[in-house]
Amino acid sequence: MTAQADEPSARDGPATNSSVPLISLRNIQKSFGSVHALRGASVDVHAGEIVALVGDNGAGKSTLVKVMAGVHAADSGEYEIEGRPAIVRTPSDATKHGIATVYQDLALxxxxDAVQNLFLGRELTGSRLFGGRIRRAECEVRAREVMSRMRLSNLSLSRPVGAMSGGQRQNIAIARSVLWKPKVVILDEPTAALSHSAAQQVADLIRSLADDGLGVVVVSHDIHHFVVNSTDRIEVMRLGANAASFRSKDVTGEMVVNAMVGGNEGVNLAG
Amino acid sequence: MVSIPASAAPKRRTFGELLGSDLRALPVVIGLVVLWIFFVVQSDVFLTPRNLSNLLLQSTVVGIMALGLMFVLLVREIDLSIAAIHGVTAVVSAKLIVEYGVSPLLALPLSVILGAAVGSVSARWVNWIGVPSFVVTLGLGLALNGIQLLLLPATARFGLMGTGVELIAQTTIDGIYAWLAWAIGIAFLALLILSSVRRRRRVGLEVSVIHSVVLPLVVSALIGAVAVVVLNANQGIPLPVLIFAVLLGLGGYVLNETQFGLYLYAIGNNAEAARRAGIKVPRIRTAAFAIAGGVAAIAGIIASSRTLGVGVFSGGGVGGGTLLLESIAAAVIGGVSLFGGRGAIHAALLGALVIGTVQNGLNLMGVKNEVRLIVTGLLLVLAVSIDKIIEKLTGQQAY
Known part of the structure; x- marks a missing residue:
């Protein structure tokens, strides 16, 4: 059973939702051999909202996110970006369309150091005559701008990120995802393995992305704290399809978990 | 919006943090000074310009080999065929010169290209088939040893006296020309530093003139000047030493300043992250192996010039012998990690100097070669152990 919210609503802050979603995936099918991972899954992400994708292991949320990020190409279904059909079959396709991904392992x-990680693979360089010398100063200035915009100015830009705390590393990974001004940021388990206070800082940082008008998709198992308290909409997935959709402010963790495991309670709360 | 807690605010780095990064070479430098003091006490000859010039010359081949190997170690791979590449490319160039009358001006660059090509073959095998580089290069090295033996004449040796190759080892740059070489080196360094400073100032970033400009320039100029004074007091700068210095400069530029250098470090630490960032990991890996092969061939040229010929012994003999082991040891003693992603260009110099000092000093003391091997082996274990102890004591993993 699937229930959709009539319109997404930001929990708070200046959500800049429009009727046209930033990205919209409809009726996505994806199989790996005999395993039918996605059976018509759909999700919309609007500007200024945080959408949580939740579900039990094997529910299809990670596959759906990977289709969104271009890691997997969908077998069938529609992928629209700002109302227009789009072909996203590789991570670079997703990047070109303004979709950034922060992986669970952070890929740092x-x-x-922070500047080198932020620009990895996209360094600003000088003439090839000099072997592609990195323009460190320009990179550093842009890194400072992004960090300042995200209120992360206190983070050291010159320390190896391996010497930083888990929360700081997560912040660096998020800062990297927004460096190139994406429209949508996908975060896979952003609060996993973080202390409560560090997780709250990361949650606040994610909220600031939505406040800046970005669409945010979060895959998380932290239902009772992060998902219920820090997102705007919850898409529950089960067996490769949408099982329920909630406005986060209207539900409790128990209701979400119930929907995840197949109970009926709370399924129609959205809208 | 969020602000991170005060504990995350930038602070002065602790001594432990510095030991893990900027001062990573300090224990090796201290070790080298201790060794020198020991040998000065043991031998009146050790500190003479003639002996120090010899020591530098003796360290050149291993140092150059370690420098090339560094590029492979940085991407968390290893090349056990570098000694064999060193040997077989030297034999190929000698055969071209002696048997076919090819000019050394053509044969020697060809041998460097051949070395690079052989290195890239190893990398392609690692990339395509997925066989660990340890196995691929071990097998390739043995195969190259066989080819080397096949290429040698019945006398098992090509003499290079009178071919012009011997001039590489015999040429020295002395007097004012030595100072000119020093000035050119310092000028390049100054240009590099000043262009960085200018860029930082242009975009409004702070620059510490003392730390960023004065200190590196003065230290480099002083070390270079002392070397020139000592070498000039003998016969000047031997050309192999100058070649090593140029390679060190080039290597330092590539590793510290370029995108390629950064990617070596990134791949060595987290190849998957590098791949996701769009870096063409196999291509960078191939380039690293090619550099190691090409640089090993340069070392081969210098070695054949010093020994006035090539033979079964070139490249350390079958299996690479002590040349292979000392090259790996030099890189590791100098601070290059066998687990990738860590090591600065001066590692090749420091490591080679440690090994060269032990060899030279013990020779002066009349100690047998067997003891030299024991001491070198123990120093290798000691260097890595000190590294681990520092990590444990400071709680800082060295990067």
Whole structure:
């Protein structure tokens, strides 16, 4: 059973939702051999909202996110970006369309500093005549701008990120995702393995992204704290399809969990 | 919006943090000074310009090999065929010169290209088939040893006296020309530093003139000047030493300043993260192996010039012998991690100097070669152990 919210609503802050979602995936099918991972899954992400994708292991949320991020190409279904059909079959396709992903393992190089991690793979360089010399000063200025915009100015830009705390590393990974001004940021388990206070800081940082008008998709198992308290809409997935959709402010963790495992309670709360 | 707690605010780095990064070379430098003091006490000859010039020359081949190997170690791979590449490329160039009358001006660059090509073959095998580089290069090294033996004549040696190759080892740059070489080196360093400073100032970033400009320039100029004074007091700068210095400069530029250098460190620490960031990991890995192969061939040229010929012994003999082990040891003693992503260019110099000092000093003391091997082996274990102890004591993993 699937229930959809009539319109997404930001929990608080200046949500800039419009009727046209930033990205919209409809009726996505994806199989891996005989395993039918997605059976017509759908999700919309509007500007200024945080959408949580939740579900039990094997529910299809990670596959749906990977389709969104271009890691997997969908077998069938519609992928629209700002109302227009889009082809997103590789991570670089997603990047070109303004979709950034923060993976659970953060994909940081511990031996590099924050600036080097932020720009990894996209360094500003000088002439090829000099072997592609990195324009460190320009990179650093842009890194400072982004960190300042995200109120992370106190983070050291020159320490190896391996010497930083889990929360600081998560912040660096999020800062990297917004460096190139994406429209949508996908975060996979952003609060996993963080202390309560560090998780709250990361949650606040994610809220600031939505406040800036970005669409945010979060995959999380932290139902009772992060998902219920820090997101705007919850899409519950079960067996590769949407099982329920809630406005976060209207539900409790128990109701979400109930929907995840197949109970009926709370399924129609959205809208 | 969020503000992070005060505990995350930037602070002065502790001595432990500095030991794990900027001062990573300090224990090796201290070790080297201790060794020098020991040998000065043991031998009146050790500190003479003639002996120090010899020591530098003796360290050149291992140092250059370690420098090339560094590029492979940085991407968390290893190349056990570098000694064999060193040997077989030297034999190929000698065969071209002696048997086919090819000019050394053509044969020697060809041998460097051959070395790079062989290195890239290893990398392609690692990339495509997924066989660990340890196995691929071990097998390739043995195969190259066989090819080397096949290429040698019945006398098992190509003499290079009179071919012009011997001039590489015999040429020295002395007097004012030595100072000119020093000035050119310092000028390049100054240009590099000043251009960085200018860029930082242009975009409004702070620059510490003392730390960013004066200190590196003065220290480099002083070390270089002392070396020139000592070498000039003998016969000047031997050309192999100058080649090593140029390679160190080039290597330092590539590792510290360029995108390619950064990618070596990134891949060595987290290849998957590098791949997701869009870095073409196999291509960078191939380039690293090619550099190690090409640089090993340069070392081969210098070694054949010093020994006035090539033979079964070139490249350390079958299996790479002490040349392979000392090259790996030099890189590791200098601070290059076998687990990738860590090591600065001066590691090749420091490591080679440690090994060269032990060899030279013990020779002066009349100690047998067997003891030299024992001491070198123990120093390798000691260097890595000190590294681990520092990590444990400071709680800082070295990067």
């Amino acid at each position: 190089c511990n031996n590099l």
